[in-house]
Amino acid sequence: MELIKIATAGSVDDGKSTLIGRLLYETGSLKTDQIEHIEEKSAARGFGYLDLSLATDGLLTEREQGITIDVSHIFFSTPKRRFIIADSPGHVEYTRNMVTGTSTAQASIILLDARKGVIEQTKRHFFITQLLGIKQIIFAVNKMDLVDYCKDVFDDIKTTLETLVKKHGQEGVSYHYTPVSALYNENVVSTSDKLDWYDGAPLLRLIESIPVEKNKANDGAFQIQYVIRPKREELHDYRGFAGNVRSGSFALGDPISIHPSGRKSIIKHIEKYGESVDQISSGENGTILLVDEIDASRGDSILNEQANVNRGKSLSATFCWMQDTPLTPGNKYWLQQGVQRSLVKVQSIRSKMDLEALENRQSNQLELNDIGKGVLALAQPITSKPYKENPALGAFILIDPNTFNTAGVGFIETA
Amino acid sequence: MSILKQLEEESIYIIREVAGQFNNPCLLFSGGKDSITLLHLAQKAFAPATIPFPLVHIDTGHNFPETIELRDKLVAEHGLRLIVGSVQDDIDAGNVVEEKGRHASRNSLQTTTLLNTIEKHKFDACMGGARRDEEKARAKERVFSVRDDFGQWNEKLQRPELFDMLNGMIHNGENVRVFPISNWTELDVWHYIRQENLEIPSIYYAHEREVFKRDNQWMPVSDYVSVEETDERKLTSVRFRTVGDMSCTAAVLSKATELDNIINEIGGSNFSERGARMDDKRSEGAMEERKKVGYF
Numbered sequence: 001m002e003l004i005k006i007a008t009a010g011s012v013d014d015g016k017s018t019l020i021g022r023l024l025y026e027t028g029s030l031k032t033d034q035i036e037h038i039e040e041k042s043a044a045r046g047f048g049y050l051d052l053s054l055a056t057d058g059l060l061t062e063r064e065q066g067i068t069i070d071v072s073h074i075f076f077s078t079p080k081r082r083f084i085i086a087d088s089p090g091h092v093e094y095t096r097n098m099v100t101g102t103s104t105a106q107a108s109i110i111l112l113d114a115r116k117g118v119i120e121q122t123k124r125h126f127f128i129t130q131l132l133g134i135k136q137i138i139f140a141v142n143k144m145d146l147v148d149y150c151k152d153v154f155d156d157i158k159t160t161l162e163t164l165v166k167k168h169g170q171e172g173v174s175y176h177y178t179p180v181s182a183l184y185n186e187n188v189v190s191t192s193d194k195l196d197w198y199d200g201a202p203l204l205r206l207i208e209s210i211p212v213e214k215n216k217a218n219d220g221a222f223q224i225q226y227v228i229r230p231k232r233e234e235l236h237d238y239r240g241f242a243g244n245v246r247s248g249s250f251a252l253g254d255p256i257s258i259h260p261s262g263r264k265s266i267i268k269h270i271e272k273y274g275e276s277v278d279q280i281s282s283g284e285n286g287t288i289l290l291v292d293e294i295d296a297s298r299g300d301s302i303l304n305e306q307a308n309v310n311r312g313k314s315l316s317a318t319f320c321w322m323q324d325t326p327l328t329p330g331n332k333y334w335l336q337q338g339v340q341r342s343l344v345k346v347q348s349i350r351s352k353m354d355l356e357a358l359e360n361r362q363s364n365q366l367e368l369n370d371i372g373k374g375v376l377a378l379a380q381p382i383t384s385k386p387y388k389e390n391p392a393l394g395a396f397i398l399i400d401p402n403t404f405n406t407a408g409v410g411f412i413e414t415a
Numbered sequence: 416m417s418i419l420k421q422l423e424e425e426s427i428y429i430i431r432e433v434a435g436q437f438n439n440p441c442l443l444f445s446g447g448k449d450s451i452t453l454l455h456l457a458q459k460a461f462a463p464a465t466i467p468f469p470l471v472h473i474d475t476g477h478n479f480p481e482t483i484e485l486r487d488k489l490v491a492e493h494g495l496r497l498i499v500g501s502v503q504d505d506i507d508a509g510n511v512v513e514e515k516g517r518h519a520s521r522n523s524l525q526t527t528t529l530l531n532t533i534e535k536h537k538f539d540a541c542m543g544g545a546r547r548d549e550e551k552a553r554a555k556e557r558v559f560s561v562r563d564d565f566g567q568w569n570e571k572l573q574r575p576e577l578f579d580m581l582n583g584m585i586h587n588g589e590n591v592r593v594f595p596i597s598n599w600t601e602l603d604v605w606h607y608i609r610q611e612n613l614e615i616p617s618i619y620y621a622h623e624r625e626v627f628k629r630d631n632q633w634m635p636v637s638d639y640v641s642v643e644e645t646d647e648r649k650l651t652s653v654r655f656r657t658v659g660d661m662s663c664t665a666a667v668l669s670k671a672t673e674l675d676n677i678i679n680e681i682g683g684s685n686f687s688e689r690g691a692r693m694d695d696k697r698s699e700g701a702m703e704e705r706k707k708v709g710y711f
Contacts, residue, residue, distance in 0.1 A: 001417075001418055002418075003418050003421055070555050070573075071555065072555050073547045073555075073597075073598070075547070075548045075600055082418055084598065096575055097575070099575075099577070100575040100576065100577055103577040103578045104578060104579075225428070225431040225432060225434075225435045226431045226434050226435045226461075228461055228462075228463075228464050229464065230463050230464035230465070231464070231465075232463075232464075235463060235464075238463065242431055242460070242461070243431070244428055244579075271462075273427070273459035273460070273462050274459070274462030274463050283416075283424065284424060285424055285427050285428055285431070285460075298435045322575055334584065336580055336582065337580075338579070338580065339432065339435065339580075391578075395577070395578055395580075396580070397577055397580050397582060399582055399584055404582070404584035404585055404586065405574055405582075406574040406575050406576075406577070406582045409575075409577045
């Protein structure tokens with residue numbers, strides 16, 4: 001069985017929580033005690049139906065306000081697939097949550113209210129999926145019950161969306177358009193008589209069948225997390241570099257070089273959790289032992305000959321800013337790419353995105369929830385690659401050196 | 416890659432990040448199936464070396480004896496370091512006051528002992544076996560969850576976690592709770608226990624035990640709970656789905672004596688795992704309130 005992570009976002013009233021609650025309910029993922037709880041609460045609030053949004057709204061403060069304020073991870077499965085839904089709020093002040101929720105996703109569901117059609121939030125969410133390089137995007141037009149399941153309403157919205165996609169969409173992305181009523185379970189798990197004019201698959205069938213894409217970049221880059229040195233007599237000379245293959249693959253006998261020292265060596269042995277293996281590839285953990293006693297430590301990279309990566313001390317990137325104090329030229333941060341870290345200084349901020357017009361505007365700083373472009377100077381060079389070419393080496397976080405909070409995220413354009 | 420393989424890779428990556436980023440981490444070990452899974456993952460992560468951190472058991476004094484037996488066996492077999500924080504010691508020292516009445520439990524007292532143990536040993540990271548599928552408030556928990564000087568969890572201060580990049584930078588006095596098996600479900604844990612042939616406390620398997628009915632749940636009869644004359648009692652075949660404090664962990668009626676049967680039962684169960692935890696039922700948002708004051 002396959003695992004797929006899907007990001008959802010939508011405005012307070014789009015019925016996103018209801019849609020997710022519906023998927024949980026219909027796939028039998030809610031247990032009796034959870035359903036009883038929802039029944040009780042729905043009745044207490046005087047609803048004549050099951051308020052399925054109660055299945056997902058996690059925190060007390062949210063339940064009080066009736067809105068979702070953070071990224072929530074929701075699990076369900078069908079015989080075909082396992083799903084993890086990263087659910088985040090759609091308001092402009094939660095842009096950072098949307099970026100966070102979408103960062104680990106392979107697909108995205110963008111929810112629209114049939115009565116309102118494409119609004120600023122739709123564009124913002126769409127832009128974020130493009131920034132993050134999401135390859136499967138589903139536009140779900142919800143609340144079709146409130147527009148009498150009218151085909152024309154859906155078609156109008158679809159046309160507007162197609163114009164948006166044509167103008168701002170990246171290459172190699174699949175777009176899907178589907179009408180639903182989460183509240184009445186129309187076209188969510190099975191085809192709907194009320195939407196008989198729609199000939200596509202219902203939402204659940206769609207997310208069961210869209211392909212899950214893997215990172216195809218072949219730069220062999222392994223980042224060292226920890227050096228294993230057993231304190232035992234018989235393993236006295238054992239020196240294993242434990243870490244993760246960001247991209248590409250490594251095999252026994254491969255010539256490698258260490259970044260940043262530049263020292264060269266050959267792979268003597270590869271282990272996975274104490275057992276020998278011949279090869280490890282993209283996304284996998286492993287422990288690499290080299291023929292020479294080369295010095296390398298946490299944060300260093302082991303690169304193979306296919307690794308065509310940048311190691312400069314300057315890089316330009318698109319940022320999404322996540323803290324109250326703005327991103328301003330001259331500020332210093334810790335940059336973390338995978339497990340590599342370097343101090344950086346902001347050299348310049350050039351522009352910020354107007355998320356309504358989807359146009360770049362000149363700006364010399366980025367505030368909370370802003371997305372914009374700028375240049376960083378690095379104290380130590382890191383191995384990197386433009387995000388579009390290799391996402392595993394192209395994204396980084398910035399850590400505030402005073403608060404240690406994660407202050408923002410960056411997507412490398414050129415290095 | 417199978418789902419179990421994917422989950423294992425993700426968890427081991429997180430455990431190695433903990434060892435790489437923190438000076439003095441530990442693994443919170445209750446002796447339950449989740450912490451046994453976590454321990455096994457940690458052992459894989461650092462093979463052939465032994466794990467570079469101690470196990471910490473917050474002992475309520477109301478344990479199932481079977482759990483303690485297995486804990487001690489694992490520690491001896493693998494040459495692990497075990498630190499026990501005792502709730503009884505905190506009661507004796509007057510740091511906490513035992514709850515009274517028929518619903519008395521030491522569950523909430525654990526928090527004080529946990530925080531004292533963290534402070535005493537200056538742990539900067541504590542790994543735990545919590546999962547996002549357990550409870551709604553857990554669904555929003557970060558993999559690296561930063562706690563302040565008072566061990567408090569504040570949802571507004573939680574750091575965004577992007578991609579697989581974990582930020583464990585903290586100030587002196589702060590510490591991080593780490594949840595390497597966040598993305599596992601209860602069934603994943605069971606399948607993994609079967610796949611890796613892990614030994615778990617015998618109380619997870621069906622056995623004869625005297626239980627009594629309280630609030631529609633079957634509770635084990637023990638020295639730690641007061642059973643009233645009117646309570647319905649019987650000797651029957653039960654097993655436990657979680658291993659908590661004996662005073663607040665309900666049994667499920669079951670004849671499943673093998674892993675395969677247990678997996679079938681859980682796969683078809685109509686009740687959620689924490690449905691058998693009285694501690695969550697105290698109020699809407701019980702878990703969230705306990706997390707705020709430093710619960711696991």
